[in-house]
Amino acid sequence: MVRSMDGNAVKEPGIGVNQRGIRDYNERLTLSILQKHKAVSAADLARRTGLSKPTVSTIMRKLEADGLIMRGAPLRGKVGKPSIPLELNPNGAFSIGMKVGRRSADLLLLDLTGQVREQLYTTYEYPMPEEVFEFLRRGIKTLSELLPSDQRSRICGIGIGTPFELWRWHDLSGPSAERFRQWKDIDYPEQVAEFSDLPVYVVNDSTAACHAEHLFGPARGFRDFAYFYIGSFVGGGVTLNGTVYEGNQGNAGALGSMRTTGALGESQQLIDTASLHMLEARLVEAGIDPQVLWQNPNDWSSVHRYVEPWIGATAQELAKASLSICSVIDFEAILIDGAFPDDVRNELVERVRRYLVNQDTRGLITPVIEAGSIGKNARGIGAAISPMFSQYLLNTNAGLSSI
Numbered sequence: 012m013v014r015s016m017d018g019n020a021v022k023e024p025g026i027g028v029n030q031r032g033i034r035d036y037n038e039r040l041t042l043s044i045l046q047k048h049k050a051v052s053a054a055d056l057a058r059r060t061g062l063s064k065p066t067v068s069t070i071m072r073k074l075e076a077d078g079l080i081m082r083g084a085p086l087r088g089k090v091g092k093p094s095i096p097l098e099l100n101p102n103g104a105f106s107i108g109m110k111v112g113r114r115s116a117d118l119l120l121l122d123l124t125g126q127v128r129e130q131l132y133t134t135y136e137y138p139m140p141e142e143v144f145e146f147l148r149r150g151i152k153t154l155s156e157l158l159p160s161d162q163r164s165r166i167c168g169i170g171i172g173t174p175f176e177l178w179r180w181h182d183l184s185g186p187s188a189e190r191f192r193q194w195k196d197i198d199y200p201e202q203v204a205e206f207s208d209l210p211v212y213v214v215n216d217s218t219a220a221c222h223a224e225h226l227f228g229p230a231r232g233f234r235d236f237a238y239f240y241i242g243s244f245v246g247g248g249v250t251l252n253g254t255v256y257e258g259n260q261g262n263a264g265a266l267g268s269m270r271t272t273g274a275l276g277e278s279q280q281l282i283d284t285a286s287l288h289m290l291e292a293r294l295v296e297a298g299i300d301p302q303v304l305w306q307n308p309n310d311w312s313s314v315h316r317y318v319e320p321w322i323g324a325t326a327q328e329l330a331k332a333s334l335s336i337c338s339v340i341d342f343e344a345i346l347i348d349g350a351f352p353d354d355v356r357n358e359l360v361e362r363v364r365r366y367l368v369n370q371d372t373r374g375l376i377t378p379v380i381e382a383g384s385i386g387k388n389a390r391g392i393g394a395a396i397s398p399m400f401s402q403y404l405l406n407t408n409a410g411l412s413s414i
Contacts, residue, residue: 037062039405041070042079042099046124046226046404050083050096071097078165079103079123079403099123104403105166107154107209108395109147110216111138111173112350113180113243113288114305117388118150120157121395123403125227127388129157134305137183140193140202147171148206168210168398171199172219172390175262180244212397214257216240218264219393220385221248222255224346226396228384233344237336237378239266239329240389241349243291244282249340254407269332285328287350290321308387309352318355326362333363334370337378348383356382 037060044059045051051059057067074080080103083096101122110117116138119130131150135142147169155163174180178194200211214222220240238248247266249256256263267282283289291301294317303314311318333345347360360382367377385392400406 036405037066037070038074039403041067041074042403043405045080045097045099050098052086052094052096054094056097077103101126102162103165104399105158105162106168106170106395106398107151107166108170108172108219108391108393108397109150110219110390110394111143111171111177112216112390113138113174116143116146117391118147118154119388119391119395120154121392121399123399125392125396127392129154130388130391137187137191138177139190140197144202147203151207151209166209167402168212169203169207170212170214170219170394170397172214172216172394173199174217174244174246175215175265210398212394212401213261214394214397215246215248215261215265216242216390216394217246217267218248218255218257218261219391219397220246220348220383220389221250221264221393222396222400223385223389223393224348224383225250225255226400227392228346229381235340235342236344236346237266237333237340237342238264238346238383239285239332239348240383241285241287241325241347241351242390243288243350244286245349246282249342251340252407254405266332266336269335271328271331281328281332285325285332289324290318293317293321304351308350311352311355322355322359322362326359327366329359329363330366330370333367333378333380334372334375337375341376342378344379344381346381346383348385348389350387353386356386 040060041056044056053064053067053071057064060067071080078100080097081100083098086094086096101124103123105123105128106121108119108121115132115134117130117132120128122128131153133146151169155166178192183191199213203211217240221238224238233250234253236250238250240246245267248264267280269281271279271281271284273279273284287304291304294301294303294314297317299314304311307313329347336342336345347356347363349356360380364380367380383389
């Protein structure tokens with residue numbers, strides 16, 4: 012069984028400590044460095060953490076005995092003994108992540124290095140609770156059985172990425188609307204406990220996507236950034252001090268709720284002007300089934316004439332929102348990703364950059380605009396990260412929510 016580690020409210024992320032009583036902090040720090048830099052020698056770990064070499068050696072032996080890390084191939088070619096890098100063991104821990112979307116749900120098995128081992132997928136007209144949890148029940152069984160029997164105990168938890176206040180996102184009526192509103196009173200861990208004893212972590216789906224980008228994308232080069240994820244509804248996340256900040260109630264970075272102004276001067280939210288449901292509406296108006304977007308997720312060329320104006324309108328909204336965000340915190344960068352083909356994402360990012368040139372930036376430092384790299388799988392991967400992050404990695408914002 013993989014050993015879980017209790018959290019510690021230590022606020023110096025770059026400096027290790029040698030007191031035995033907070034050993035878990037040092038282990039988290041070590042695992043986080045290996046997660047970020049992939050392969051690191053013991054000497055380099057001592058330098059990066061500020062810990063003594065004997066302390067690092069003790070930590071390494073413990074983590075290796077737990078199966079969380081392993082030794083890589085010796086690095087030869089330098090004077091003296093070959094350096095042996097230390098790496099995360101892909102089989103050291105696993106987690107299951109589920110993304111609950113407006114039109115589909117994804118379920119995946121993630122290893123400790125962030126690789127998706129297997130993935131399951133289902134579609135629906137609307138995500139009714141009984142269907143979603145039945146998909147999860149069957150999926151947990153399927154994914155668990157893919158692992159050798161001696162590795163199944165290394166599944167450390169289930170992460171669920173879902174839009175907060177999911178019960179509001181529908182246009183149903185009658186009995187169907189009543190069934191859908193059940194989401195308001197659903198206790199996710201209680202539901203999952205009926206068929207699994209794994210711990211459950213619930214996170215906003217866009218915040219989950221931000222976790223995925225932060226840990227596995229080029230965003231690792233930024234310490235502070237804001238993140239837009241565009242699905243059926245636009246959402247977001249924020250990373251501060253090198254860690255995704257979820258806030259007191261897990262709702263930090265609710266960028267889709269930012270205020271904007273409609274064509275007639277009416278007050279609207281960003282979800283009303285920069286979401287994929289706006290593109291779906293354009294297709295419906297033209298007599299085209301919007302399912303074409305999900306049936307061909309990597310190629311929207313067949314509906315390019317409708318995608319192009321949507322990109323233009325969305326880019327304008329994101330440019331304004333980006334500056335509004337930076338008036339509160341001077342983020343180094345704004346990252347943009349979503350459930351669309353790479354060429355659509357790249358064109359959207361380029362348009363946002365161009366629109367920023369003509370915006371009023373007095374008193375602001377214009378952020379770098381970059382494309383995200385994870386794509387449509389970001390929410391599922393981010394959900395799966397939650398159990399691992401909570402149990403093994405270092406949260407540099409620990410304690411901020413309780414100060």
